Amino acid sequence: MTPIAATSATSLAPVVVVTGATGGMGSAVVEELARSDATVVLLGRDAGRLERTRQEIDARTGGAGRLVTYETDINSAASVDACVAALVAELGRVDGLVHTAGDGPLAPLAEADDAMWQATFNGKLMGAVRLTRALAGPLAEGDGGSVVLVSGVFRKDPDPLFPVNSAVNAALAAFAKAVSKDLGRSGVRVNVLDPGAVRTPLWDEIAKAIGDRTGATAVEVTAQVAAQSPLGRLADPVDVARVAAFLLSPAARHITGAALTLDGGASAGL
Numbered sequence: 001m002t003p004i005a006a007t008s009a010t011s012l013a014p015v016v017v018v019t020g021a022t023g024g025m026g027s028a029v030v031e032e033l034a035r036s037d038a039t040v041v042l043l044g045r046d047a048g049r050l051e052r053t054r055q056e057i058d059a060r061t062g063g064a065g066r067l068v069t070y071e072t073d074i075n076s077a078a079s080v081d082a083c084v085a086a087l088v089a090e091l092g093r094v095d096g097l098v099h100t101a102g103d104g105p106l107a108p109l110a111e112a113d114d115a116m117w118q119a120t121f122n123g124k125l126m127g128a129v130r131l132t133r134a135l136a137g138p139l140a141e142g143d144g145g146s147v148v149l150v151s152g153v154f155r156k157d158p159d160p161l162f163p164v165n166s167a168v169n170a171a172l173a174a175f176a177k178a179v180s181k182d183l184g185r186s187g188v189r190v191n192v193l194d195p196g197a198v199r200t201p202l203w204d205e206i207a208k209a210i211g212d213r214t215g216a217t218a219v220e221v222t223a224q225v226a227a228q229s230p231l232g233r234l235a236d237p238v239d240v241a242r243v244a245a246f247l248l249s250p251a252a253r254h255i256t257g258a259a260l261t262l263d264g265g266a267s268a269g270l
């Protein structure tokens with residue numbers, strides 16, 4: 001864990017930590033929050049990717065928010081604890097967490113080996129556990145902390161091609177519900193966001209993997225998935241980012257322990 005760079009010296013704006021900050025949804029969340037003057041802490045495993053992401057967002061937002069990068073491995077409790085101690089010492093407060101780090105391997109039961117299961121559990125679920133645990137104290141000291149955990153629609157609509165994410169997403173939402181009851185007493189809200197298909201680098205991989213099985217191109221798979229949705233489109237990362245920003249904001253002050261679906265109406269059930 002290393003504090004790498006920041007764009008301006010001081011800020012009194014809310015401080016929000018974003019995991020998976022180099023990824024499709026994570027970088028969109030960082031950009032959305034930066035436009036609202038927040039101080040945003042970008043977490044990721046690769047210092048080079050983090051710095052490139054920071055510079056690109058800084059250029060697009062004209063330096064509106066303060067962007068701070070910490071090279072951190074959320075697969076390690078020691079790395080997370082050291083990161084949180086350092087960022088609290090540097091910034092003095094933390095008001096929010098948006099956890100987008102995670103993968104989504106396409107692998108039915110026979111193909112999903114232990115390593116695949118463990119990688120997704122360790123990053124997506126245990127990463128959320130480690131960050132929420134380490135930040136619970138600092139979040140409780142502020143004026144209404146908020147935690148947003150990105151899960152996915154397989155939580156409520158498990159898919160045989162994605163047993164790993166179906167299970168991990170359900171576990172993540174159960175974790176959020178359980179700790180929302182605990183942290184709510186200290187004014188900290190915990191909610192889950194369940195996106196359907198979102199145009200990110202991960203989606204590109206998934207569309208290609210589906211296409212390899214069905215004889216279609218990734219573009220054709222994407223068009224088919226879009227056509228299945230009542231709104232006829234995939235989500236863009238900014239669609240997720242705006243809802244995450246809402247859940248972080250005082251406008252959502254009475255929402256906790258909730259799971260919000262963001263799939264353009266594609267899910268069959270309620």
Ligand SMILES: NC(=O)c1ccc[n+]([C@@H]2O[C@H](COP(=O)([O-])OP(=O)(O)OC[C@H]3O[C@@H](n4cnc5c(N)ncnc54)[C@H](OP(=O)(O)O)[C@@H]3O)[C@@H](O)[C@H]2O)c1
Nearest residue numbers: 020022023024025044045101102103123152197198200202
């Ligand atoms: N895209 C979709 O259609 C979709 C739909 C539903 C749910 N989701 C979920 O939404 C979340 C974000 O997805 P995305 O589409 O934004 O993916 P993405 O573009 O691949 O970005 C995910 C980021 O998470 C980090 N990451 C991945 N696996 C990790 C691990 N095991 N441990 C720690 N960090 C890890 C990576 O950052 P570093 O390597 O830089 O650390 C990566 O940049 C994921 O949990 C995914 O399962 C995605």
